[in-house]
Amino acid sequence: MTPAAGQGANTTFEDAYELTECLSNFPDIETALANYDNRRIQRTAMIKTRSAEGEKGYYRPTQQTNQQPQNNLNDFRHWVYSYDPNSESRLKPWQETFNN
Numbered sequence: 797m798t799p800a801a802g803q804g805a806n807t808t809f810e811d812a813y814e815l816t817e818c819l820s821n822f823p824d825i826e827t828a829l830a831n832y833d834n835r836r837i838q839r840t841a842m843i844k845t846r847s848a849e850g851e852k853g854y855y856r857p858t859q860q861t862n863q864q865p866q867n868n869l870n871d872f873r874h875w876v877y878s879y880d881p882n883s884e885s886r887l888k889p890w891q892e893t894f895n896n
Contacts, residue, residue: 803843803876811836813881846872 814835822828 807840807843
């Protein structure tokens with residue numbers, strides 16, 4: 797994960813929580829790890845993608861960088877920072893979270 801979004805450590809804490817929950821609540825390791833993957837892959841992939849997109853901004857001319865859609869960025873940040881490990885909404889992509 798590129799450091800542009802500053803989410804490496806936060807994502808690691810989320811991963812640790814979800815892994816602990818899965819290992820505690822499922823009967824065997826295979827089931828626990830499968831559920832962990834289902835819970836985490838989509839969210840971490842989105843964070844990784846957004847971080848990589850953010851890093852591209854460092855290589856654009858200043859004018860192009862300033863023209864990036866701010867609302868989209870604000871929605872994404874809200875989704876990242878309002879993560880609630882006890883909410884089912886954590887399993888939804890960030891676009892679905894804001895469209896419902």
